[in-house]
Amino acid sequence: MLIFLKIAWRNLLRNKWRSAITISAVAIGFTSLIFIRAFVDGADSQMVENYTDLLSGHIQIHKQGFQKNMGLQRNIPSVEKIVAILKNNREVTAFSARIKEFVLISSTEHSSGVLLLGVDPEGEPRVSHLHKRIHEGKFLGSDKDIVIGKSLADTLNVKLHDKVVIMAQAFDGSLASEAYRISGFLDTGAEEIDQGIVLITLKAAQELFVLDNRVSEVVIRTTSVKDVGPVTAELKKALNDTTLEVLNWKEISPMLQQWVEFDIAFINLILLIVLLVVAAGILNTLLMGILERTREFGIMLALGTKRRQIILMVALESLILGLTGIAAGYAVGSGLAAYFGVKGINLASFSNALNNYYTGSVIYTRLSLGYMLRYGLVVLIISMLVSIYPAWRAANLKPVDAIRS
Amino acid sequence: MPLISLTNITKTYTEKSGIETPALRGINLSVEPGEFLAIAGPSGSGKTTLLNILGTLDKPNGGTFIFEGEDITNTPVIKLADFRLRKIGFVFQAYNLFNTLSALENVEYIMLLQGIPPDKRKEKAIQLLERVGLKEHTRKRPNQLSGGQQQRVAVARALATEPKVILADEPTANLDSATAGNLLELMHELNRQLGITFIFSTHDKMVMEKASRLILLKDGQISS
Amino acid sequence: MLKFCLRFLGFLTLLLNMAVISCAQGLSPQEIVKRADDLIRGDTSQGTYSMTVTTPDWKRTLELKAYSSGRDKTFIRILSPAKESGITTLRVKTNMWNYLPKVERTIKIPPSMMLQPWMGSDFTNDDLMKESSVVHDYTHKIISEENTTDGAAYKIELLPKPNAPVTWGKLIYLIRKNDFVPLRQEYYNEDGKLIKILEYSKIKKMSDREIPTVWTMISKTKENNTTIIVVSDVVYNQPIDENIFSMANLKSK
Numbered sequence: 001m002l003i004f005l006k007i008a009w010r011n012l013l014r015n016k017w018r019s020a021i022t023i024s025a026v027a028i029g030f031t032s033l034i035f036i037r038a039f040v041d042g043a044d045s046q047m048v049e050n051y052t053d054l055l056s057g058h059i060q061i062h063k064q065g066f067q068k069n070m071g072l073q074r075n076i077p078s079v080e081k082i083v084a085i086l087k088n089n090r091e092v093t094a095f096s097a098r099i100k101e102f103v104l105i106s107s108t109e110h111s112s113g114v115l116l117l118g119v120d121p122e123g124e125p126r127v128s129h130l131h132k133r134i135h136e137g138k139f140l141g142s143d144k145d146i147v148i149g150k151s152l153a154d155t156l157n158v159k160l161h162d163k164v165v166i167m168a169q170a171f172d173g174s175l176a177s178e179a180y181r182i183s184g185f186l187d188t189g190a191e192e193i194d195q196g197i198v199l200i201t202l203k204a205a206q207e208l209f210v211l212d213n214r215v216s217e218v219v220i221r222t223t224s225v226k227d228v229g230p231v232t233a234e235l236k237k238a239l240n241d242t243t244l245e246v247l248n249w250k251e252i253s254p255m256l257q258q259w260v261e262f263d264i265a266f267i268n269l270i271l272l273i274v275l276l277v278v279a280a281g282i283l284n285t286l287l288m289g290i291l292e293r294t295r296e297f298g299i300m301l302a303l304g305t306k307r308r309q310i311i312l313m314v315a316l317e318s319l320i321l322g323l324t325g326i327a328a329g330y331a332v333g334s335g336l337a338a339y340f341g342v343k344g345i346n347l348a349s350f351s352n353a354l355n356n357y358y359t360g361s362v363i364y365t366r367l368s369l370g371y372m373l374r375y376g377l378v379v380l381i382i383s384m385l386v387s388i389y390p391a392w393r394a395a396n397l398k399p400v401d402a403i404r405s
Numbered sequence: 406m407p408l409i410s411l412t413n414i415t416k417t418y419t420e421k422s423g424i425e426t427p428a429l430r431g432i433n434l435s436v437e438p439g440e441f442l443a444i445a446g447p448s449g450s451g452k453t454t455l456l457n458i459l460g461t462l463d464k465p466n467g468g469t470f471i472f473e474g475e476d477i478t479n480t481p482v483i484k485l486a487d488f489r490l491r492k493i494g495f496v497f498q499a500y501n502l503f504n505t506l507s508a509l510e511n512v513e514y515i516m517l518l519q520g521i522p523p524d525k526r527k528e529k530a531i532q533l534l535e536r537v538g539l540k541e542h543t544r545k546r547p548n549q550l551s552g553g554q555q556q557r558v559a560v561a562r563a564l565a566t567e568p569k570v571i572l573a574d575e576p577t578a579n580l581d582s583a584t585a586g587n588l589l590e591l592m593h594e595l596n597r598q599l600g601i602t603f604i605f606s607t608h609d610k611m612v613m614e615k616a617s618r619l620i621l622l623k624d625g626q627i628s629s
Numbered sequence: 630m631l632k633f634c635l636r637f638l639g640f641l642t643l644l645l646n647m648a649v650i651s652c653a654q655g656l657s658p659q660e661i662v663k664r665a666d667d668l669i670r671g672d673t674s675q676g677t678y679s680m681t682v683t684t685p686d687w688k689r690t691l692e693l694k695a696y697s698s699g700r701d702k703t704f705i706r707i708l709s710p711a712k713e714s715g716i717t718t719l720r721v722k723t724n725m726w727n728y729l730p731k732v733e734r735t736i737k738i739p740p741s742m743m744l745q746p747w748m749g750s751d752f753t754n755d756d757l758m759k760e761s762s763v764v765h766d767y768t769h770k771i772i773s774e775e776n777t778t779d780g781a782a783y784k785i786e787l788l789p790k791p792n793a794p795v796t797w798g799k800l801i802y803l804i805r806k807n808d809f810v811p812l813r814q815e816y817y818n819e820d821g822k823l824i825k826i827l828e829y830s831k832i833k834k835m836s837d838r839e840i841p842t843v844w845t846m847i848s849k850t851k852e853n854n855t856t857i858i859v860v861s862d863v864v865y866n867q868p869i870d871e872n873i874f875s876m877a878n879l880k881s882k
Contacts, residue, residue, distance in 0.1 A: 003517050006510070007503065014505060104736065108734075110739075113739070113742060173682060173689045177732055179733075300503075301486070303489065303490065303515055304488075304489040304491075304515075306487075306518075307483065400462045403462075
C-alpha cells in the first residue's frame with residue numbers, strides 16, 4: 001500500500017510545475033472561499049448584531065397578534081410568570097419590559113405621528129444600545145423626561161430641555177395627553193429610529209396610557225443572536241400560553257433574515273465556481289499524466305496489477321493534490337481571515353450604503369470551524385470524484401495496446 | 406506434460422475501416438518445461454502477437470491455449486491478472502521499469518502485488534539484483550542505469566515471482582553486442598540453474614544461436 | 630282649424646302640467662343632498678351634544694358644546710368628563726387645532742392624522758372637516774325611492790368625482806322626500822366594502838326646523854364599535870361672534 005502511495009507521490013513530483021500549478025489552483029480557490037465566507041459572515045453578523053442591539057433585541061414577547069396589529073388593548077396584563085420563566089432559562093442574558101404605541105408628538109410649531117416606547121431606564125440598557133446613541137444630553141432620568149431622535153427634533157424645531165406634548169388615546173378610551181422635557185437626542189443613523197421613535201420611562205407610559213402594571217412587550221437578549229431559533233422554541237414551550245406570541249428577530253425583521261440568506265446563497269455560488277475550477281484543474285492534471293503514462297499502466301496491468309490497484313494509485317494522486325491544495329488554502333485563508341478579524345476591513349468609501357444596513361463601515365472577518373470543515377470536505381470529495389474518470393480509463397487500458405504506444 | 410500447448414491458434418486484427426489483417430494463421434506449438442526457445446521471423450510475421458498470446462495479454466480468435474493442462478483460451482485478459490502474476494515473467498524490449506521507482510523498488514513491486522511482506526520482499530529483491538550482477542545499483546533510478554542494466558533489473562523482476570515461464574520480447578534489440586551477449590548469458594544461466602522456461606521473440610542472430618530450439622514464423626505461420 | 634287649435638291647447642296644457650309637476654319635484658339629486666346637508670348644518674349653528682363611544686373594551690360619554698359657521702369654521706369645547714373637560718378643537722378652513730388645558734399646549738393636527746378618530750370615536754377628524762364636500766366633490770344620482778318608518782325617502786348614490794380629495798369609493802344617502810331630513814348615510818371604500826353607517830333617528834323640532842336628534846355611527850369593520858351623538862339643544866342661524874373661531878378662544882376657559 002505504501003508503494004502505491006510512493007508511486008502516486010513520485011508521479012506528482014515527476015512534473016513539479018504541473019502539480020504545483022494544480023495545487024495552487026486548488027489553494028487559491030479554497031483561500032478565496034474561506035476568506036469571502038469569513039467576510040460575509042462578519043458583515044452579516046455585524047448587521048444582525050447591530051440591528052438587534054439597537055432596538056429589537058433578540059426575542060420579543062407580546063400578546064398574540066400584537067406584532068401585526070399594535071394596540072393598547074393587546075397588552076400583557078402581568079409579567080410575573082414570564083419573568084420567572086426567563087430567569088430560569090440559561091440562554092437568556094437579559095430582559096426588559098416596554099410599552100409601545102403610536103402617538104402624536106407636538107412642539108409649539110409642529111406635530112408628528114411617532115412611535116412611543118416606554119422603557120425601563122435600568123433594564124433597557126441591558127437589552128438594547130439606544131442609551132449609547134445619545135448624541136446630546138442624557139438618556140432617560142426622571143418620569144418627566146423624553147428622548148427623541150435628532151431628525152425628529154429638527155422637524156419639530158426643538159432643542160434640549162424644550163417641552164413637548166404627547167397626545168394619544170389611553171387604554172380606557174380617554175384622551176391621553178402629557179408634557180415632557182427633552183433630556184437627550186438619539187442619533188442612531190437609522191432614519192426610521194431618528195425620525196419616528198420617542199422614549200419615555202415605562203412608568204410614565206403606564207401612567208399616560210392608564211395601563212396600571214400592564215406592558216406591551218418583553219424584550220429579551222440571549223447568548224447567541226444566530227442560534228436564536230432553539231431558544232425561541234424553548235421559551236414558547238415553557239410559557240405554554242396561546243394568548244402570547246414569542247417572536248425572534250428573524251420573524252420581526254424578515255428582511256434582515258432574507259439578506260443573510262441571500263448572502264449564503266451568494267457564497268454557495270462562489271463555492272460552485274471554486275469546485276469547477278478545482279475539478280477542472282485536477283482532471284486536467286490527471287488526464288495528462290495518464291496519457292503520458294499509458295505504457296507504464298500497460299506494463300503494470302501486464303505484470304498482474306489489479307484494476308482496483310490502478311484506480312487506487314490514480315485516486316491517491318488526486319487525494320494528494322486535493323489535500324495539499326486544501327491545506328495550503330486553509331493556511332492562507334484562515335490566516336487572512338484571522339488577521340482581518342482583528343484589524344478589520346475599512347470600507348469607509350462605501351460606508352453610506354452600508355450604514356443603512358446596520359453593518360457599520362469596518363468589517364471584521366469571522367472564522368468558524370463549521371463551514372471550514374464543510375468546505376474542505378466538499379472540495380476533497382469533488383477532487384476524488386473527478387479522478388474516477390481518469391482512473392477508470394487507466395485501469396481499463398488494454399495492456400497490449402498500452403505497451404505498444 | 407507440456408508446459409504450454411497451442412493448437413491451431415489464429416488471430417486477426419480488424420481496423421476501424423473494416424480491413425482485416427490476419428496476424429496468425431493457425432499456430433501449433435508445444436513447449437516443454439525448461440526450454441530455451443526462440444521465435445524468429447521478419448517484422449510483421451506475428452512474433453509479437455504470438456508472444457502476447459502466450460503471455461495472456463491478448464486473446465486468440467480461434468484455436469486452443471492450454472497452460473499446465475488448463476484451458477485458458479477463453480478466460481478474459483483481466484481475470485488472468487493473477488495468473489500472469491504468478492506464472493509468467495515479462496521482459497519487454499525497452500521501458501520495462503517504472504521511472505519513479507528505484508531498481509530495488511521495481512523488483513519489490515511485483516512481490517508487493519503478490520502480497521509478500523515488506524522485509525521478505527526487500528531481502529529477496531536484493532538477492533535477485535545481486536544475482537543479476539547489480540548489487541551496487543539497487544537504489545538507482547532507471548534513468549541512472551544503462552540500457553543493459555535496465556534489462557537486468559527487468560530480468561530480476563521477472564524472476565521475483567518464480568514464474569513458470571519468462572517471456573522476453575526482443576530483449577537485446579536496444580543493446581550493443583557486448584551487453585547483449587552478457588544479458589543472454591545471464592538468462593541462459595538462469596535457465597540452466599533454475600529450470601525456468603524462456604521464450605524469446607527475436608531477430609538477433611546471437612539469440613537464435615543460443616536457443617535450444619528455434620521456431621521460424623513467416624506470415625503468421627510456422628515454417629519449418 | 631278648430632281641431633288643430635284644440636289639439637294644440639291640449640298639448641300646451643300637458644306641457645304646463647309637466648312643468649308644474651317638475652317644479653314641485655324638480656330638484657336635482659345634487660340639490661336634494663345640498664338641502665339635507667344645509668338642514669343639519671344651518672348657516673350657523675350652536676348647540677350642546679353628548680357623544681357616547683362604545684368599544685368592546687370600554688364605553689365613554691363626552692358632553693360638548695359646538696359652534697359652526699358656514700362651511701369653514703367649527704369650534705368644539707368638551708364639557709365633561711373631568712379628565713377631558715376644557716379640551717377644545719378649532720377648525721378654520723383646512724386647518725385644525727386642539728388645545729389641551731392640562732399641558733397648556735395648542736397642537737396643530739397634521740394632515741397625516743386626518744383619518745384618525747376624533748376623540749376615539751367613529752367620526753374621524755376628516756369627518757368633522759369635510760362634510761361640505763359632499764355636495765361639490767361627488768356626482769349624485771337617485772337610484773330609488775323607499776318607504777321608511779320616518780316616511781318616503783330618496784335613495785341617492787354619491788360617487789366621487791375624478792381627482793376629488795375624498796377617500797370613499799361610494800356613499801349612499803337616504804333622505805326624506807318632503808322635508809329633506811337625512812335618515813341614513815352609508816360609507817363604502819374603493820373596493821365597494823361597507824365601512825360604516827350613520828343612522829339618523831328621533832326626528833324632533835329643534836330651533837327652527839325638524840332634525841334628527843340622535844346620530845348613530847356604526848362601524849362595520851370593527852365589531853361592536855359605535856358612536857352615538859345626541860343633540861341636547863341647538864340653535865340655528867343666529868349670528869355667532871367671529872372671535873369664537875379664534876386661537877384665543879381655543880385657550881380660554
